[in-house]
Amino acid sequence: MLGLLTAVDQDATLTQRGVAARLGIALGMANAYLKRCIRKGLVKVSQIPRRRYAYYLTPQGLSEKTRLTAEYFSNSLRFFRMARVEYAELLNTLSRRQAKRVAFCGVSELSEIASLCAGEAGVEVAGILDLAETSIKSQVGHLVVSDVRALGVFDAILITDFIDGPASLEKLQAVLPAECILAPKMLGLSTRAAGAVME
Missing domain, CATH: 1.10.10.10 (Winged helix-like DNA-binding domain superfamily/Winged helix DNA-binding domain)
Known part of the structure; x- marks a missing residue:
């Protein structure tokens, strides 16, 4: 609208x-x-x-446009804050567990937010897995690849695909151990299935 x-x-x-x-x-x-x-x-x-x-x-239309714009920015800010808190929690927990390298699955605003959180947690980003195979080659200074093997060695992979998180989770589970696949609660993925059982 x-x-x-x-x-x-x-x-x-x-x-x-x-x-x-x-x-x-x-x-x-x-x-x-x-x-x-x-x-x-x-x-x-x-x-x-x-x-x-x-x-x-109409004047009513202009008023509704202004209201919807304010609502959009409010929701965007709320989304950013929620994502930042949840990815920070996951990455800080990984850091405490001595994880050194992580990867992300999904090129999106979430991978940008998670990248910021990784830097703050002192965890290196191996790269970003793009299962949608877009033409993007890098994001926020990290290599974007379409094959998980191109990421090299990593301790965990965090799902940052908010468009089709369930499909990404399913594809990752077919090639990686469940315990190294993590997802924030906001994506609505089963944390047990995603291996994201955090203490």
């Missing part, structure tokens, strides 16, 4: 197809969201030449 209101606010001549492309959603979904915004009084529509429509935000 925030993305749609922002897109309309930035370009009143944006078509439904343009909204869909900008938000990365299907045209039918863009149509449904626009209709919903029009029904709620957040967006007005007027016809312009050549059977096209112009969309613009």
Whole structure:
């Protein structure tokens, strides 16, 4: 909803197809969201030449966009704080257990946060495993690889994939001992299955 209101606010001549492309959603979904915004009084529509429509935000729409933006940043900050606390706890526990090198599984904001926490805990980062096989070669100064063997020796691997954590966990369990696979509680993965039984 925030993305749609922002897109309309930035370009009143944006078509439904343009909204869909900008938000990365299907045209039918863009149509449904626009209709919903029009029904709620957040967006007005007027016809312009050549059977096209112009969309613009109403005062209520501008107010809702401001509210959603504030909510988004509040949630983002809360997410960052929660991730930082949980990865710090995992990495500090590993450090106390004499772990020297860890790896991360998943290129995301979580791997960036976990990397900061690793530095604070005095644990070296072996690299980041990218099971989605994107074209990213490094993140925050760490090598990104698509094969776990390319990471070399490490004591534990922390899941930092918040898009598809369960699939990452399953793939890791097929090639690594369960006790070296850890995941923060916020990902909602079974800590027993992930070997993340922390004292």
